Amino acid sequence: xxxxxxxxxxxxxxxxxxxxxxxxxxxxxxxxxxxxxxxxxxxxxxxxxxxxxxxxxxxxxxxxxxxxxxxxxxxxxxxxxxxxxxxxxxxxxxxxxxxxxxxxxxxxxxxxxx
Amino acid sequence: xxxxxxxxxxxxxxxxxxxxxxxxxxxxxxxxxxxxxxxxxxxxxxxxxxxxxxxxxxxxxxxxxxxxxxxxxxxxxxxxxxxxxxxxxxxxxxxxxxxxxxxxxxxxxxxx
Numbered sequence: 001x002x003x004x005x006x007x008x009x010x011x012x013x014x015x016x017x018x019x020x021x022x023x024x025x026x027x028x029x030x031x032x033x034x035x036x037x038x039x040x041x042x043x044x045x046x047x048x049x050x051x052x053x054x055x056x057x058x059x060x061x062x063x064x065x066x067x068x069x070x071x072x073x074x075x076x077x078x079x080x081x082x083x084x085x086x087x088x089x090x091x092x093x094x095x096x097x098x099x100x101x102x103x104x105x106x107x108x109x110x111x112x113x114x
Numbered sequence: 115x116x117x118x119x120x121x122x123x124x125x126x127x128x129x130x131x132x133x134x135x136x137x138x139x140x141x142x143x144x145x146x147x148x149x150x151x152x153x154x155x156x157x158x159x160x161x162x163x164x165x166x167x168x169x170x171x172x173x174x175x176x177x178x179x180x181x182x183x184x185x186x187x188x189x190x191x192x193x194x195x196x197x198x199x200x201x202x203x204x205x206x207x208x209x210x211x212x213x214x215x216x217x218x219x220x221x222x223x224x225x226x
Contacts, residue, residue, distance in 0.1 A: 031212045043216040103214050105157035
C-alpha cells in the first residue's frame with residue numbers, strides 16, 4: 001500500500017487568489033493523478049502529473065488554470081489559479097505504486113472560495 | 115466518450131442484510147475495475163478490484179461481479195454493518211491505460 005500526504009487539508013480563499021496543494025507519497029510511485037470532487041458528486045480527473053515534464057490534462061482542464069508540477073517521483077503540486085466560487089471543491093491527489101494496479105488516494109484538500 | 119455510471123444514487127438497508135450496488139460502464143476497452151468506499155471527510159478507500167478476464171472476485175464480506183456482455187459490474191456486501199455506511203464508487207481504467215474514470219457514486223445507509 002501507500003500513504004499519501006496532502007496539504008493543506010482545507011482552506012478558505014478569496015476570489016482572484018491562487019492556492020497550491022502539495023502531495024507527498026511514501027512509496028515508489030509509477031503514476032500520479034489529480035482529481036476534483038465537487039460537492040455531492042463523483043471524482044473527475046483533472047490531469048496526470050508527469051515527472052519532469054508538463055502534465056497531461058483532461059478535457060475541460062487547462063494548464064493556466066491548474067498548473068501542476070512533479071519535480072520527482074514521489075512529490076507533486078496542484079495550483080488552483082485565479083480562484084472563483086465555482087472552484088470550491090475537494091481536490092484529491094492519487095498515486096499508483098510500483099507492482100500494484102490499485103490507485104491510492106490522499107485525504108483531499110477541501111477548498112472554499114469566497 | 116467514456117463513462118462509468120451507477121444505477122441508484124442512494125441505498126438504504128437494514129443492518130445484517132446484504133447490499134448490492136450496481137454500476138454500468140461504456141468503454142469496451144476497459145480491462146480493470148475497482149470499487150472504492152468514501153467516508154465523509156476522507157479520500158476514497160480501496161475495497162476490491164477485478165480484471166476483465168474474471169467474472170467474479172471475493173474479498174472479506176464483499177464480492178464483485180463483472181458482466182462484460184452488458185458492461186455491468188456490481189458490489190455485494192454481506193451482512194451489512196453500520197460501519198459500511200458511506201458513498202461507494204466504481205471506477206474503470208480508460209482504454210487499458212493507467213488513469214481511472216469514476217462513476218457517480220451510491221450513498222449506502224445502514225439502519226440499525
